[in-house]
Amino acid sequence: MGYEMTNNDNVNGLSLANFWVGLIAITLGAVLGVYQVIERVGLFEWLDSPTLYFASVSTHGVLMGFVVTTFMIMGFGYYAATTSLKMPLPGKGLAWFGFYVSLTGTLLAAVPLLLGEASVMYTFYPPLVAHPAFYIGATLLVVGSWFWCFEMIWAMAIWKKAHPGEAVPLVHFGNTANAIMWIFTTLGVASEMLFQLIPWSLGLIETVDVGLARTLFSGTLHAIVYFWLFPAYIAMYTMVPKAIGSKLFSDEMGRIAFIMLLVISVPIGMHHLYLDPFQEAGWKFVHMFGTFLVALPTFLTGFTIIATLELAGRLHGGKGLFGWITALPWKEPLMTAVGCSMMMLTFGGFGGLVNAAYSLDTMVHNTQWITGHFHLIFAGTTIIMYFAIVYHMFPRLLGRTLYSNSLALKQLWLWFVGMLVLTLPWHYLGIIGQPRRISSAPYDSPLVEQWVPYDLGMVAGGIILLISVLMLVFNLYKTHSSEAANLVMEYAESIHPAPRVPALLNGFGFWSVVVIIYLITSYGYPIAQFFIYETFGATTWGV
Amino acid sequence: MHIDQTEKKWIYITLVMTVVMMGVLTFYAVGSNIHPPSGFEPIDSTRLHLSEEFGEDNLGLKKNEDGSLTLTMVAARYGFYPSTVEVPVQTPIKIRIASADVLHGVHVPFTNFATMVVPGYISEVNTTFQKTGDFTLLCNEYCGLGHDHMWSRLKIVPKSSL
Numbered sequence A: 001m002g003y004e005m006t007n008n009d010n011v012n013g014l015s016l017a018n019f020w021v022g023l024i025a026i027t028l029g030a031v032l033g034v035y036q037v038i039e040r041v042g043l044f045e046w047l048d049s050p051t052l053y054f055a056s057v058s059t060h061g062v063l064m065g066f067v068v069t070t071f072m073i074m075g076f077g078y079y080a081a082t083t084s085l086k087m088p089l090p091g092k093g094l095a096w097f098g099f100y101v102s103l104t105g106t107l108l109a110a111v112p113l114l115l116g117e118a119s120v121m122y123t124f125y126p127p128l129v130a131h132p133a134f135y136i137g138a139t140l141l142v143v144g145s146w147f148w149c150f151e152m153i154w155a156m157a158i159w160k161k162a163h164p165g166e167a168v169p170l171v172h173f174g175n176t177a178n179a180i181m182w183i184f185t186t187l188g189v190a191s192e193m194l195f196q197l198i199p200w201s202l203g204l205i206e207t208v209d210v211g212l213a214r215t216l217f218s219g220t221l222h223a224i225v226y227f228w229l230f231p232a233y234i235a236m237y238t239m240v241p242k243a244i245g246s247k248l249f250s251d252e253m254g255r256i257a258f259i260m261l262l263v264i265s266v267p268i269g270m271h272h273l274y275l276d277p278f279q280e281a282g283w284k285f286v287h288m289f290g291t292f293l294v295a296l297p298t299f300l301t302g303f304t305i306i307a308t309l310e311l312a313g314r315l316h317g318g319k320g321l322f323g324w325i326t327a328l329p330w331k332e333p334l335m336t337a338v339g340c341s342m343m344m345l346t347f348g349g350f351g352g353l354v355n356a357a358y359s360l361d362t363m364v365h366n367t368q369w370i371t372g373h374f375h376l377i378f379a380g381t382t383i384i385m386y387f388a389i390v391y392h393m394f395p396r397l398l399g400r401t402l403y404s405n406s407l408a409l410k411q412l413w414l415w416f417v418g419m420l421v422l423t424l425p426w427h428y429l430g431i432i433g434q435p436r437r438i439s440s441a442p443y444d445s446p447l448v449e450q451w452v453p454y455d456l457g458m459v460a461g462g463i464i465l466l467i468s469v470l471m472l473v474f475n476l477y478k479t480h481s482s483e484a485a486n487l488v489m490e491y492a493e494s495i496h497p498a499p500r501v502p503a504l505l506n507g508f509g510f511w512s513v514v515v516i517i518y519l520i521t522s523y524g525y526p527i528a529q530f531f532i533y534e535t536f537g538a539t540t541w542g543v
Numbered sequence B: 001m002h003i004d005q006t007e008k009k010w011i012y013i014t015l016v017m018t019v020v021m022m023g024v025l026t027f028y029a030v031g032s033n034i035h036p037p038s039g040f041e042p043i044d045s046t047r048l049h050l051s052e053e054f055g056e057d058n059l060g061l062k063k064n065e066d067g068s069l070t071l072t073m074v075a076a077r078y079g080f081y082p083s084t085v086e087v088p089v090q091t092p093i094k095i096r097i098a099s100a101d102v103l104h105g106v107h108v109p110f111t112n113f114a115t116m117v118v119p120g121y122i123s124e125v126n127t128t129f130q131k132t133g134d135f136t137l138l139c140n141e142y143c144g145l146g147h148d149h150m151w152s153r154l155k156i157v158p159k160s161s162l
């Protein structure tokens, strides 16, 4: 090998490029978010415009759900791969190519979105139809990310060959698990795009079967949230312990959690169809069982991370049942982020159990509760860890100190507070009946009057969050020209180091076969039924 | 492979929690017959107005031969038809609803009535309304620029007044 890691190395430019696309996207998305909350409460009559509002929500959803995440995940994966495997990224040109494919797709989709020609939401449910450029752009964004998947798998294979029998570093093991999961995850939406939406929007086929389209999309819709969540968990296992002067409680538990996420999270998407006709209750019931299994890796992660934190607190001299919490190094961004993230995961996880419950979901389905839930667990729990990742990686990528650590800490706390102010009222609004995805509330007044005070909460939350995003971007921008420093990227060691682990915990061949079998079992018939029986397609409808 | 003692206990606890949650849900699903609206019933949405079941004259509340009640409705941009319906309280009702155009969703706040309405498929919900009063049916899936305005009224009245 003889390969020494230095700063400004192999993939630094690639990682930074990916990160910056994500950061610009989140800034634009947050501006749109604030516009949306203000428009929706109806404070200013001159602002009311469904045309503008739905173009905005569609753009906000695409930016936050697809652009921010995909690019941040790619940037994280590349830098983590070279720094943990301690080797250059194989086929770097291919990685850049993937980046440009995704970027082209993003820009292509942006044009119809901003012109109001794709106001179909980021879920683009047919038979509402968007301009073909929207579907083609979104597909390219995903295709670009497949290059990243390939890079992760390839790097792992090369490393294993050079280190026979040794355990793949946990951080890269996690990123590869995510890459493989993402390939399975995107099968659903890719088939929907290629065989249904793209030819249909181009006029090559006349109708699409909406039931089939929704079933395919459901296969993507659940696991995509695990694609987003993966880097957050990986950072908790592999970056947080080192940063707070602790050791990881268990390396093997991390591997098991990642494998479980890979295997369990794709074949359960039908919980997104609980309230749809065209699937029988029995299938929904089966998918509900699978959905509850996903709670396991989350419980495991919660335990391992809290145990790791406790260890750090005790090492820092914390005593007693709760004394270790105050003794933790809260001045470290990774610590503050993981603390906030865990708290939001607790609230959000509870909400998730409600959504996953076959019988309870009816009460919250498509209400504002759902918007509250995923902002809390996605924009909150997950994205706050992305922030901590960039705060940790930027100084190392650039060979400079972070412009301001205290600004970073304030930014993270503001994000946490802003998320609670935004999402807790949304949960309650859902329970008292407010539907999601509305630009105004022209319903019967006794119903609507109850909503007003909670609606105001979201305006406050939105403004706090926008301020927080601006602080983030300012800090990172300034880091490009701050003081030079030579910081190395290091990952956590485990209390019980495991230089060798069982082969099943060190590779994905076997697990991929398990996913395929599980997928065929859970989705085979629900998809096949559309071809067995006569169904009726839908023609295109404008918004 | 090393598994810590506390860790082992925690694994058992989480397994038990998960099994208990699944057990409770199974108990309600099987025991009390609580299922989300489901079933594979294709229909041609483009010819909905010509179909017997969803033709204009057939919409609304009907008493079946066996004395049970069926409420038939159509969802179309931007409303639910008939636009006001009256139903008796504390009486089992079968609600059948189909879309004449795009995807819609419906829920009535403070009741158990909710379903997606998907073009090409009939949605069926079986429910019993518990309280009398004026309620709102509202569309809860984005269906176009007029989505906010898609709503109608549901009056739940005492049994005797119907």
Ligand code: HEM
Pocket: A029, A030, A031, A033, A034, A036, A037, A057, A058, A060, A061, A062, A064, A065, A068, A121, A122, A123, A371, A375, A378, A379, A383, A435, A436, A437, A438, A461, A462, A463, A465, A466
């Ligand atoms: C400045 C902070 C933010 C504000 C004020 C905000 C506000 C909103 C609003 C008002 C909606 C429409 C909700 C509805 O009626 O269904 C929305 C949707 C959404 N937001 Fe945010 N948001 C913010 C940040 C974020 C972040 C950081 C993410 C994720 C990274 C995110 C992801 C989404 C997604 C995926 C949707 C779904 C759009 C849809 O239903 O089609 N948001 N947001």
Ligand SMILES: [Cu+2]
Pocket: A221, A222, A223, A269, A271, A272
């Ligand atoms: Cu899901």
Ligand SMILES: [Cu+2]
Pocket: B077, B078, B103, B104, B105, B139, B140, B141, B142, B143, B147, B150
């Ligand atoms: Cu509608």
